[in-house]
Amino acid sequence: MITVYHSEHAQSYIAALSRLLPGHRVSDQLEPDARYAVAWNPPEGFFSNLSGLQGVFALGAGVDRLLGRQDLSPDIPIYRLTDAGMAEQMVEYARYGVLHWQRSFDVYRTQQQAQQWQVRPDRRKADTRITVLGLGEMGGRVAAALAEDGYCVSGYSRKRHALDRVNCISGEAQLNALLAQTDVLINLLPSTALTRGLLSAKRLALLPAGSALIHAGRGDQLDENALLAALDSGALRFALLDVFALEPLEAGHRLWGHPRAIITPHSAAQTLIGEAAAQIARRIQALEQGQEVTGKVERSRAY
């Protein structure tokens, strides 16, 4: 028995999983004999009655909202989606934000409002310095794709990675030094004890005047008041924001109306139902046969 929770797409997941796992009953009912839960942001208490649970499949790449819950024993393994079409979407989102900066579309938009016709000298790709925070499945793909495009790309991660054409660093001192040499900062870190609050007022102030932020990690990593101050002063030319401290971004929040903010509703990398269901079905089949599967979350590092 597999129980599914998704506020919008539960029926689609049930249909896909039923087709892929004909030997299993799949339902959105909370039945105590459910062996697996497939869920996106389930309400508190959701897991309380599922005493036979052997695994939870998160319908997303980030699992921070499944960790530390009162209703879910730390003994029950959590699996996150690995890619499922999301990294490709994140590359698109990042590439758009980088082009917005490199080709001055933000400046031309302001000029358009003033009916001003003035060509800006453009930066070339090789002279556009990009720093990607997080080099996991999302960040690694984004850094590699932008380097392939011809940009000058650096990448920061907790443990130092090695990626072709990407200047990989780790450690706080190196990060702070790198921020001062960054034109476009792309945050794709998971939410962990180490990354919460990482984009503080102090770190944002290290960025050169006229740089830009693409923020698609998690809302709790960014000091939104510090961001607003940097946008107000023009220290940051713009911010492309997909995640927020509180989602949905609340009505009346100053970011909604800020001329230097571009707001998307946590849509940068959407879970593709077909690919997610196929990945989860493969893993359930493997688990049922006693095999190891990928994507198991290490609670100590939170991803």
Added chain:
Amino acid sequence: MITVYHSEHAQSYIAALSRLLPGHRVSDQLEPDARYAVAWNPPEGFFSNLSGLQGVFALGAGVDRLLGRQDLSPDIPIYRLTDAGMAEQMVEYARYGVLHWQRSFDVYRTQQQAQQWQVRPDRRKADTRITVLGLGEMGGRVAAALAEDGYCVSGYSRKRHALDRVNCISGEAQLNALLAQTDVLINLLPSTALTRGLLSAKRLALLPAGSALIHAGRGDQLDENALLAALDSGALRFALLDVFALEPLEAGHRLWGHPRAIITPHSAAQTLIGEAAAQIARRIQALEQGQEVTGKVERSRAY
């Protein structure tokens, strides 16, 4: 003797050409013994006093403004820049416009103004149908790059081309049929007798509801009133426009303030001074040695 005309960058071109062609005098003075002119949009009459002219080098890819001039004999060869870094810039510009459509950034901008948080189902690259008009140095590179990105790309040109992964067509009937199957139309045609007025009200009406136009060919190819009507009705979700019937776009033109228009000041593919000067210097050296050079304009086809 080489004479240079450029309203903004004449001195930069003179410096670069002087360095590359030490045996030649390079100046912005109109001297009758000039053998070569290097020019961007010179005023009427500019060529009248240059009786010894053996060639004109256009500082751009399009040469329509050099053809049919009263002051320039049709016997004098015109050379256009071939690439010189411009195709790469055009790929960036087209990619930005395509992502703007595919990833719904126009819709999210409208939602942001209404403080509305709503995820849109995104189109995948393979399901995004792009038609590129013109498959020369610009259009060919753009079509190939977008096909490489994973988009579904067709290309239209006067003579049918063959390009990997691109559905190449020619002829008016095929073009009209293709427009009805196009999500993003990218115009990169040169201005010729055959392309002037090509983007008429009738052709724009063939595009499916909710498609978009990226217009970076020449202003005389597009019926701006028909475009405004298509934007007003929402038949076109947006237009990204780099060229206009009259440039600079005149103050008060309705396109400036249209919420569905993105205006750039003929900046999509800027001539890179260093690369352009190097290319022109190589050609002048070859011509002086009696060799053939590339980039010579065929007046009958106008490019």
